Amino acid sequence: MLKGDPSKSKTTSLMQEYSALIGDAVLRQRTRLAERQARLEAELADRLKSEFIANMSHELRTPLNTILGFSKLLRDHENHRLPDAEIAQYASLIKESAEHLLTVVNDILDISKVQSGLYALDAFDVDIAAVLRDCVAAAAPQAAEAGVTLTLRNASSLPQVRGDDTKLGQIFTNLLTNAIKFTPEGGSVTVEVLEQGNGGVMVAVRDTGIGMAPEHIDVALEPFGQVDRARTRRREGAGLGLTLAKCLVDLHGGELMITSVQGKGTDVTVKLPPVHPVAPIEPREKREPLGNNAVI
Ligand SMILES: Nc1ncnc2c1ncn2[C@@H]1O[C@H](COP(=O)(O)OP(=O)(O)OP(=O)(O)O)[C@@H](O)[C@H]1O
Ligand SMILES: [Mg+2]
Structure with a gap:
């Protein structure tokens, strides 16, 4: 091919055009994949959130229904006299359900505090x-x-x-x-x-x-x-x-x-883990002699 050959510059510009087209296509494909990934992640997060809420409502409703049901029976005691043993049994079922409810609520709050980085531990x-x-x-x-x-x-x-x-x-x-x-x-x-x-x-x-x-x-x-x-x-x-x-x-x-x-x-x-990470101990002869005011 000769210097200044017009067919060469045509080939070059065609190649540039192709590579620009391919570059655009790759970019578009990457954007599509990233959008799809983000959509899938958002859907998964939504599904997990809905499952979490459904589970949480179930765990809160069950003991609450027990508490409401048995306290209603106790309240109606005036109309339908209940034997003492039954009253005691209902009261202990209410207590157990309330304790269970408290544990579930505390656990949920603790887990969400830890997950949001707001949980403080004593040390x-x-x-x-x-x-x-x-x-x-x-x-x-x-x-x-x-x-x-x-x-x-x-x-x-x-x-x-x-x-x-x-x-x-x-x-x-x-x-x-x-x-x-x-x-x-x-x-x-x-x-x-x-x-x-x-x-x-x-x-x-x-x-x-x-x-x-x-x-x-x-x-x-x-x-x-x-x-x-x-x-x-x-x-x-x-x-x-x-x-x-x-x-x-x-x-x-x-x-x-x-x-x-x-x-x-x-x-x-x-x-x-250990209270203090274990520091390597220097061999005895290498240590500085301790003076009267030495700080250990
Ligand atoms: N030691 C174990 N042996 C067999 N299965 C276990 C054991 N520990 C946990 N699991 C399984 O893992 C599940 C989750 O345990 P986790 O302690 O989180 O919940 P739980 O004991 O069912 O309820 P909670 O602890 O909230 O009262 C249990 O329901 C059980 O199926
Ligand atoms: Mg458990």
Whole structure:
């Protein structure tokens, strides 16, 4: 081809035109894909929100209906005299429903506070062994009633944990309540606590209960997520305890992990970080000698 050949400049301008067209097409396709992705995400968020609201209304309405129904019966006592035993029974059903309602409302508020970043934890040096002893003692009557053996292992001389003792108690109470609730009579629940190499603490809550299939573990961790609702319903609960426990462990800078085998049992492990990260210790001879005014 000769210099200044008009056919060459025509080819070049055609190529430029093509590449501009292809560039436009790629951009349009990318925009379409991004719009589609955003629409799908918005639809998913909407669906999750509607499911959350539907679940929440159900969990709030059920105990409220019990409270209204039985208080109406008590109010009509003047017209239809009720035996004392029945009055006491209705009053305790009202109390149980009100307590359940309070737990559900508190759990929902706590989870949404954590999710919106508004949850504040107290930060103390906590004796985790003492927290676990209290939780196990509080769960003992539930275990005895269910015919489940409850054991706490290795809970002496552990390092302290930085955190909020009430919330740490809430984490382990939720895990223990589940372990006992989902373990049939004659089974066992064991709480084991170990110091980790980094100075942190690992707590394992193990049960020999009904367990979960691996694909159900994520469901269990979702708000209102319950595995096998028919079986769970008989065991009561809103499906919030595990979500909240995980949120609170995350807030402590820890990790909550679940392993489970259907029909064999479940292990929930909580790892909590050390109070102060362990600094590498300098060899003795390299350290500066401490003077009278030395600050350690
Ligand atoms: N130890 C366990 N063994 C077997 N299944 C479990 C265990 N822990 C949790 N699950 C399953 O995970 C679900 C969610 O647990 P979660 O604690 O969030 O809810 P819940 O116990 O049903 O109700 P809530 O804790 O709000 O009273 C349970 O309904 C159950 O299906
Ligand atoms: Mg629970």
